[in-house]
Amino acid sequence: MTVHIKTFTPTPLFPPKTTWDIEGVKEAGIYTWFKEIQEELPNGWVKVDGQKMLMLGGYSYLGLNQNQEINQAAIDSIEKFGTGMSGSRFLAGTTTLHSELEQKIARMHGKEDAMVLSSGYLANVSTIACLLKKNDYIIGDKLNHASIMDGARYAQAKFVRYRHNDPEHLDAILGKIPHTARKLVVTDSVFSMSGTVANMPEIIKICKKHGAILMVDECHSIFVLGEKGGGIAEYFDLDPDDIDITMATLSKAIPSSGGYLAASTKIIDYLRHESRGFIYSGALTSTLTATALKSLEVFEKNRGELVKRLHENTAVFSEALRSYGIEIGHSETSIIPILIGDTTDAAIAAKKCQENGLFIHAVFPPVVPVGKAILRASITAAHKKEDLTAAAQKIYEILNELKHKNIHSIENS
Structure with missing residues (x-):
């Protein structure tokens, strides 16, 4: 009797190796x-x-973490709303604090409306992923933050990267895209590893020339750039309308958590009803929302x-x-x-x-x-x-x- 032994392919290593040599660093x-x-x-x-x-x-x-005025606002919110939320913003997770915070953010950026999500990463990923459809184009700086890259990869649109902070290369790329296609240009305002500032005036000019929508990540510029911390718009003396969508975080200069988008009412209303990261995530807690709201007030005063x-x-x-x-x-x-x-x-x-x-x-x-x-x-x-x-x-x-x-x-x- 002949016995046939089946040969199995060895299972690949799981999990795969880390990008960084973590084990080597630990051993050293x-x-x-x-x-x-x-x-x-x-x-x-x-x-x-x-x-x-x-x-x-x-x-x-x-340096606002441990600010007593901000701490007290967090404590007060717990007494009024408790420590958790009852669902996503779409359903039972919107309080008066959330609406007030969004209105304040919109005014701060000179925009019609704003929306707050539970993290900055989520704000970028879910916004970029849902704004563009098949045959549309996302064009991003090669050194953009990982959350921008991930959002572009999750989208159905074609994703093209231009050379770091190179408006001429951006211009050349946009010039090859059909004028009938929707085009979203996304860039960090301040690049988080180098601290350098994007050439925003030239990027705006090129976006206008090609009819592209411009989204700017201000996580490392708002509250920091400009004499009064007005961000990229103050730094370059820009018209706020020149930037179609502003994204930023509430977990850096502002000692809370979460991310936000500021834009026209039309864009924000679309995102509230289409952004999966907004619809299918729990709302930012009322405590963190109150913390962010009071932090903005403290910032404005000082x-x-x-x-x-x-x-x-x-x-x-x-x-x-x-x-x-x-x-x-x-x-x-x-x-x-x-x-x-x-x-x-x-x-x-x-x-x-x-x-x-x-x-x-x-x-x-x-x-x-x-x-x-x-x-x-x-x-x-x-x-x-x-x-x-x-x-x-x-x-x-x-x-x-x-x-x-x-x-x-x-x-x-």
Whole structure:
């Protein structure tokens, strides 16, 4: 009797390998992510593993986290609405706080209407995915945030990327698209790894020339750019109507959570009834909504002072780093990329910084190009200037020490 043994194809590795060499970094003892913050302290300090550390890795640009007026608004909302929501915004999840917040956001951006979602990622993904249909086109900057890329990939439309911050290439791409097609151009206003600002006046000109709708992600520019924190419109003295859709977050300069869109009534009404991320997600809690609402009020009352302090602190830190010969690129904002180069050096530098009381992280490829790993610092209005100059000196000492140890990158090992 002949026995036929069936040959099975080996099951592929599951889960697949991570994009980053996480295991290698862990084995080398230089894994620095997911640190537990035990307490937030005054003046931009936090407590981690019982150690006091200067927070240089967060997004609280205006230093409003732990503001007592904002905290009280959150407490008051719990007493009135409780801690949770009863459903999505579409059904039982809209309170008077949500409507009030959306009206305030619309006025702030000079738009007719706005809508708030439970995260900034969701705001980008679900909006871009539902706005365009088959045979339409989405055109985005090559270095746009991952949420913009994901939204474009989920959409039925064709997705084309133009060279980073290159309006001429955008113009050339739009010129090849049929004039009858719907076209959505999407760009970050401030790019989150470099701190550079998009050439918005030229992008607007090109969108008008080709009849394209323009959507701008202002997560790192609103409340930050301009003398009064008015964002990209103030920075370039733009007409708010030149940007068709503004997206931003409530979890960076504003110490809450969630994301929002501001646009015409027609666009917002469409999104409220078509955006799957809005319809099929639980509403932003009333506590977070009240927090965001009060934060906007606090910002409006103190914007001049807060933004001035943020800009001054950014200048102090940037100038201190440059005085030590540390390369920080061409950032025009409070995002300061400290250019390291190879991946292992960046990981070791981050580990050394944290051991020396500086809460900062390395950023690896593919988030940044290969060979261009960075330490990414973010400055806030809460920082003290003397702490920032001391931090710059410590970073210089750490980088100088690593430079003389001839450390090789993961890619070359």
